[in-house]
Each structure stands twice: as C-alpha cells, then as structure tokens.
Amino acid sequence: xxxxxxxxxxxxxxxxxxxxxxxxxxxxxxxxxxxxxxxxxxxxxxxxxxxxxxxxxxxxxxxxxxxxxxxxxxxxxxxxxxxxxxxxxxxxxxxxxxxxxxxxxxxxxxxxxxxxxxxxxxxxxxxxxxxxxxxxxxxxxxxxxxxxxxxxxxxxxxxxxxxxxxxxxxxxxxxxxxxxxxxxxxxxxxxxxxxxxxxxxxxxxxxxxxxxxxxxxxxxxxxxxxxxxxxxxxxxxxxxxxxxxxxxxxxxxxxxxxxxxxxxxxxxxxxxxxxxxxxxxxxxxxxxxxxxxxxxxxxxxxxxxxxxxxxxxxxxxxxxxxxxxxxxxxxxxxxxxxxxxxxxxxxxxxxxxxxxxxxxxxxxxxxxxxxxxxxxxxxxxxxxxxxxxxxxxxxxxxxxxxxxxxxxxxxxxxxxxxxxxxxxxxxxxxxxxxxxxxxxxxxxxxxxxx
Amino acid sequence: xxxxxxxxxxxxxxxxxxxxxxxxxxxxxxxxxxxxxxxxxxxxxxxxxxxxxxxxxxxxxxxxxxxxxxxxxxxxxxxxxxxxxxxxxxxxxxxxxxxxxxxxxxxxxxxxxxxxxxxxxxxxxxxxxxxxxxxxxxxxxxxxxxxxxxx
Numbered sequence: 001x002x003x004x005x006x007x008x009x010x011x012x013x014x015x016x017x018x019x020x021x022x023x024x025x026x027x028x029x030x031x032x033x034x035x036x037x038x039x040x041x042x043x044x045x046x047x048x049x050x051x052x053x054x055x056x057x058x059x060x061x062x063x064x065x066x067x068x069x070x071x072x073x074x075x076x077x078x079x080x081x082x083x084x085x086x087x088x089x090x091x092x093x094x095x096x097x098x099x100x101x102x103x104x105x106x107x108x109x110x111x112x113x114x115x116x117x118x119x120x121x122x123x124x125x126x127x128x129x130x131x132x133x134x135x136x137x138x139x140x141x142x143x144x145x146x147x148x149x150x151x152x153x154x155x156x157x158x159x160x161x162x163x164x165x166x167x168x169x170x171x172x173x174x175x176x177x178x179x180x181x182x183x184x185x186x187x188x189x190x191x192x193x194x195x196x197x198x199x200x201x202x203x204x205x206x207x208x209x210x211x212x213x214x215x216x217x218x219x220x221x222x223x224x225x226x227x228x229x230x231x232x233x234x235x236x237x238x239x240x241x242x243x244x245x246x247x248x249x250x251x252x253x254x255x256x257x258x259x260x261x262x263x264x265x266x267x268x269x270x271x272x273x274x275x276x277x278x279x280x281x282x283x284x285x286x287x288x289x290x291x292x293x294x295x296x297x298x299x300x301x302x303x304x305x306x307x308x309x310x311x312x313x314x315x316x317x318x319x320x321x322x323x324x325x326x327x328x329x330x331x332x333x334x335x336x337x338x339x340x341x342x343x344x345x346x347x348x349x350x351x352x353x354x355x356x357x358x359x360x361x362x363x364x365x366x367x368x369x370x371x372x373x374x375x376x377x378x379x380x381x382x383x384x385x386x387x388x389x390x391x392x393x394x395x396x397x398x399x400x401x402x403x404x405x406x407x408x409x410x411x412x413x414x415x416x417x418x419x420x421x422x423x424x425x426x427x428x429x430x431x432x433x434x435x436x437x438x439x440x441x442x443x444x445x446x447x448x449x450x
Numbered sequence: 451x452x453x454x455x456x457x458x459x460x461x462x463x464x465x466x467x468x469x470x471x472x473x474x475x476x477x478x479x480x481x482x483x484x485x486x487x488x489x490x491x492x493x494x495x496x497x498x499x500x501x502x503x504x505x506x507x508x509x510x511x512x513x514x515x516x517x518x519x520x521x522x523x524x525x526x527x528x529x530x531x532x533x534x535x536x537x538x539x540x541x542x543x544x545x546x547x548x549x550x551x552x553x554x555x556x557x558x559x560x561x562x563x564x565x566x567x568x569x570x571x572x573x574x575x576x577x578x579x580x581x582x583x584x585x586x587x588x589x590x591x592x593x594x595x596x597x598x599x600x601x
Contacts, residue, residue, distance in 0.1 A: 235517070238568075239463060242466075242575070245571055246472075247572075277570075282549070
C-alpha cells in the first residue's frame with residue numbers, strides 16, 4: 001500500500017521562472033559580449049539585434065513561466081484529487097481488510113477472484129494472496145467449489161443466493177450477490193460470516209430440545225401407565241369390593257331372622273370394611289385425578305369459597321358447637337374446583353379433630369409469607385399432633401390417629417399438598433399435642449391476586 | 451296392567467350377574483332377563499345369529515351393558531347398536547364399575563341413554579337398579595319392535 005501522507009514533489013513554477021529569467025539575461029550578456037569581441041562597437045544594427053534577442057528571450061521565459069504555472073496548478077489539482085482518492089481507497093481497503101468475522105470477495109465471469117479481504121480468511125487458512133487472481137478451482141477444495149459454483153453462476157446471471165457452508169472446520173453463512181459496476185464485465189460479490197458459534201449454540205438447543213422431547217415422551221408414557229393403572233384400580237379393584245358388600249348384604253337379608261348378635265356383628269364388620277375399602281379406592285382415584293388433567297386459572301375469592309365449604313359441612317355437624325372465624329381472606333389465582341377440594345379437606349379435618357372439644361374454634365385467615373406469596377391458614381383448637389410427624393401428615397395413606405378415634409383414609413392432606421404443589425405453592429402444618437393445629441397453604445401471588 | 455318386557459344384561463362377571471339379578475328381583479322387576487357374558491354374545495343376540503339364530507323376534511326393552519368385557523367391549527357394542535337403524539331406538543344403560551371420565555364422555559358421545567357407576571354399597575346398588583328398572587322397563591314406553599310378553 002502507498003503512503004498517502006507523502007505526496008511526490010511537484011515541478012515548482014518558481015524554478016521555471018528563475019530558469020527562464022536566467023536564460024534571458026545570459027542571452028543578453030552573451031549577445032553583448034559577442035558584439036564587443038568582434039569589435040562592432042556602437043553599431044546600431046547589433047544594438048537592435050541584441051535588443052531583439054534580449055526581448056525575445058525575456059518573452060519566451062515569461063511564456064514558459066506562465067505555461068509552467070498553469071501546468072503546475074493543474075498538476076497540484078490532480079495531485080490533490082489523487083491524494084483524496086488514495087485516502088478514500090485506503091479507507092475502503094481498511095474496511096475490507098478489517099471486515100470482522102468473515103470475508104468479502106469479488107469474482108469475475110471466469111469465477112476468478114478479483115478481490116479477497118477480511119479477517120475471516122486467516123481463520124480458515126486462506127489469504128488475500130492465495131485467492132486474488134485465482135479461480136475458485138485453483139484456490140479452493142473441490143467439495144467447496146461444488147457448493148459455491150452454482151451460487152456464483154447464479155449471481156453472475158443476476159440471481160442473489162444465501163446459503164450456509166462448512167469450511168475449514170467452521171461454519172459460514174454466505175451471501176452471493178450480483179455486483180453492478182461500470183464497464184468491468186459481470187462481477188459477483190461474496191460476503192461470508194463465520195457462524196460457527198451460532199451453529200454450536202443451535203446444536204446445543206437442538207440437543208436440549210431432543211432431550212426434552214425424549215423426557216416428554218417418557219413422562220407421557222408414565223402418565224399413560226398411570227392412566228391405565230387408575231383405570232384398572234377403578235374397574236378391577238372396585239368390582240370384588242362391590243361383590244363382598246353385595247353378597248354380605250344378601251346374606252344378611254336372608255338370615256336376618258335366624259342370626260345371633262355376634263354373627264350379625266361379624267357381617268356388619270365385613271360390610272363396613274368393604275365400604276371403607278371402596279372409599280379408599282375412590283379417594284385414591286380422586287387423588288390421582290388431581291395429578292392429571294389441566295389446571296384452570298381463575299380469580300378465586302378464598303373468602304366466599306371458605307363460606308361455601310363451611311355451608312357444605314353443616315349437615316355433618318349434628319349438634320356440634322363450632323365457632324367459625326373467617327377473617328380477611330385474599331383473592332388468589334388458581335383452579336376453583338381444586339382450591340375447593342383444598343379448603344374442604346382442611347376445614348373437614350379441623351371439624352373432625354376438634355370433635356372432643358365442647359366448644360370448637362376454627363379460624364381461617366391470611367398470614368405473612370415469603371415475598372410473592374399469599375398464605376392462608378386454618379387454625380383449630382383440636383387434638384393436634386406431634387410435630388415430629390408433621391411431614392408424614394401429607395403422605396398418601398399416612399395417618400397419625402387410629403381409625404377408631406378418627407375415621408379417614410389418609411389421602412386428604414396428600415391431595416391438598418398435591419394441589420398446592422401444582423399451583424406452585426407450599427403446604428405445611430404446625431401443632432403440638434392437645435394444643436390444636438394450624439395448617440398453612442402458600443400460593444404464589446399470581447397476576448390476578450390482590 | 452304392567453307388561454313384562456325382556457331385559458338384556460351383558461355382563462362378564464358372574465358375581466355381578468347375580469347381584470344385578472338380585473337387585474332386579476329385590477325391586478320386584480319380574481321381567482325376563484337374558485344374560486349374555488360378553489360383547490360378541492350380546493351382538494349375536496341382538497342380530498339373531500350364532501346361538502341366538504332361532505330366538506324369537508324383537509329387541510329387548512333395555513340393554514344393561516357392562517363396559518369392560520372380553521372379546522368385544524361395551525363401548526363397541528354401544529357403537530354398533532347406535533349405528534344400526536334397527537337397534538338405535540333401544541335404550542342402552544351402561545352399568546359399570548368405571549368412574550373414568552373418559553368412559554363416561556365416550557359413552558355419551560356414542561349416544562348412551564344412561565350411565566350408572568355401580569356403587570360399592572349393595573343397598574345403593576339396589577336403589578340404582580330400582581330407579582333404572584322402573585324407568586326403562588316399566589314406565590318408559592318401549593320403541594316399536596320391542597318384545598312384550600303378553601299380559
């Protein structure tokens with residue numbers, strides 16, 4: 001590259017004028033000396049000659065100087081233009097040679113590279129010198145030529161193309177465009193960008209997606225197995241229980257007159273046990289249903305829901321004295337049917353475990369939680385439980401009381417926790433024996449909660 | 451005067467057959483009950499083919515259909531019955547152990563007339579059969595072509 005800051009020295013007009021003047025004086029002196037030397041003193045003809053020579057020389061020198069000056073001005077203008085051009089060329093050259101992460105190439109009708117620039121060349125072992133002046137077949141491996149040749153030819157025919165191609169262990173996005181220039185025959189322009197990193201990221205995304213799809217397939221098949229299991233529980237396990245209950249009933253009807261009290265009690269026990277088993281199966285199915293299916297999202301007023309659930313429990317309260325305290329319950333975002341099950345279980349438990357109390361007190365309210373949470377609590381003055389078993393409470397079939405004391409299947413709180421988890425929340429309990437229990441449900445403060 | 455109408459009970463489980471017959475008897479529904487033990491046999495009966503080639507003409511007044519049966523299940527029997535012009539008028543009651551919502555939805559989609567989940571408790575089953583029997587076998591005016599045993 002030429003240095004634009006050091007222009008070549010111009011022919012100076014002053015030199016030309018000085019030279020012209022010196023020439024005129026020399027001619028004048030020369031003519032005078034000649035006249036003196038040959039003794040033609042004061043010859044008017046020689047004087048006239050000398051004057052003509054001096055005048056002519058001076059005129060010639062002035063003309064020469066003027067011409068030089070014009071030439072010089074023209075020359076300077078050209079030189080400035082050339083310097084501008086060189087600066088501009090240098091700028092383009094700099095842009096092209098420093099073209100980041102890729103290359104810019106020009107090729108002609110023979111698919112010969114006319115220009116090759118860009119920082120991406122070196123990264124794949126190419127160079128400006130290795131490309132410029134060479135055809136694609138001379139400069140690049142055949143498999144690359146096979147890919148780019150149709151695109152190059154298309155560009156020469158006026159058709160732009162964009163494609164991706166692996167080269168030198170890296171990946172490139174290649175744009176091939178027809179290039180319109182004045183009078184240099186058809187040219188094509190290639191702009192490449194190294195997209196290896198993006199490709200790797202895309203590959204990662206693809207791998208992750210594939211892994212995720214696989215997981216979804218596995219989860220779906222697990223769900224299907226669960227469905228099949230639930231179905232078979234629903235149909236196959238309920239049937240024998242139904243038969244036991246049915247045949248015991250028929251037996252009782254047939255023998256009621258002749259059975260003694262003990263025999264009657266045994267049959268009652270069988271009937272009760274079969275009913276309990278039926279209840280267990282139904283509860284288990286309901287629990288499994290809570291894990292399946294979609295979760296609806298709606299604005300739910302826990303206050304009105306709690307009052308409705310209490311209303312629904314009243315028929316079972318026969319003669320109990322219960323003081324309900326329902327205070328400042330928030331609205332939450334959740335599945336109304338599922339949240340009803342949560343409250344039914346929690347309030348039902350509170351009713352059940354306060355049964356020994358002459359005056360039961362059940363309080364439902366809102367308490368402080370972590371940021372972004374709405375926390376609901378249900379507090380009773382019932383029999384409570386030992387805190388060391390607090391976590392067991394929420395397991396399927398886990399009970400802390402004998403069924404003679406408090407009936408139940410041990411699925412209610414498991415269902416509560418499952419529903420709360422599906423809402424993205426937490427459920428826990430605090431208690432001590434005989435000092436009542438408090439159950440907490442924390443739900444995320446959704447967009448619709450207040 | 452109560453006319454006795456033939457009921458077709460399709461049920462593979464012998465205990466369920468006995469319980470259902472008992473529940474019908476308990477409700478003094480003295481209709482003739484034809485018991486078939488799988489879906490294929492139910493279709494044979496309805497189309498008077500196989501072992502039922504020689505049976506008298508006419509559709510049962512109601513078909514009590516178990517869902518899960520060998521060979522051809524209840525849903526398939528229901529599908530065929532409701533697609534057949536000669537049979538679709540016959541009321542079909544699904545009498546099943548399954549509480550699965552998908553079965554319920556599919557049954558109603560196929561045009562079932564009633565869907566009863568057999569309760570565990572026998573007394574409640576008797577009650578359910580009573581309601582069914584009174585409605586379908588006694589009160590409900592059977593479609594033309596149903597078998598009615600003479601007075």
